[in-house]
Amino acid sequence: MVGTGGQGIMVMGQLLTYAAMREGHHVVWFPTYGPEARGGTAECTVIISSSEIGSPISAHPNTLIGMHGFLFGKTVHTVRPNGKLVVNSSLIDVQAVRDDCDIISIPANEAAEEIGNVRAANMVLLGAYTAVSEVMSIDSLLASLKDVLPPHRHALIPLNERAILMGMKLASRK
Secondary structure, three states, X not given: OEEXXXXXXXXXXXXXXXXHHHOOOEEEEEEXXXXXXXOOEEEEEEEEEOOOOOOOOOOOOOEEEEOXXXXXXXXXXXXXXXXXEEEEOOOOOOOOOOOOOEEEEEOHHHHHHHHOOHHHHHHHHHHHHHHHHOOXXXXXXXXXXXXXXXXXXXXXXHHHHHHHHHHHHHHHOO
C-alpha cells in the first residue's frame, strides 16, 4: 500500500493484518514512513500466508494498493505480472500503466465524500481490495475495526464500515 502521510496507509495495513490474523493466517506488517508527519511518503507491506513467512519484504508483490501517484509511479513496476493494481483514480491516472496486471480503478475520494468524509477513501480502497482478492472475509475485516481503531475513534466505525462496503460494491462492478 502506498500513498502520503495522512491518507491512512498504516491503518489500512493494520486492518488487513488484524483481519488476516483473525482468520488464522501468518502475517507480517512492515510500515515505512517518510520523515514528514503529513504529506510525506507512506508505504506499508502486508504479507499474508497460510505458512510461516521467511522475510518481511516482498520484492515482487501480488498486489499494489495506490492512494497517491508519487509512490505508486515508483512502485508499480514491482508488481508481478498478472497481479492486481487497486488504484485511487481520484488521484492517480492509470491509463496505460501496465497491460499485464488487473487494474481496479476506484474513485475513492469521490466515493468517500458521498458517504460523508473524504478521509475514508483509504477504507473504500481496502473494501475494493477485499472484494477482488478474496484473501479474507468481509466479516473479519469489519470485526477488526474495533481492534485497530483506538477507543476515541470508535465513533468512526460506522463510517469506515460504509466506506469498506462501498469499495466492495464499486469493485464488484468492474
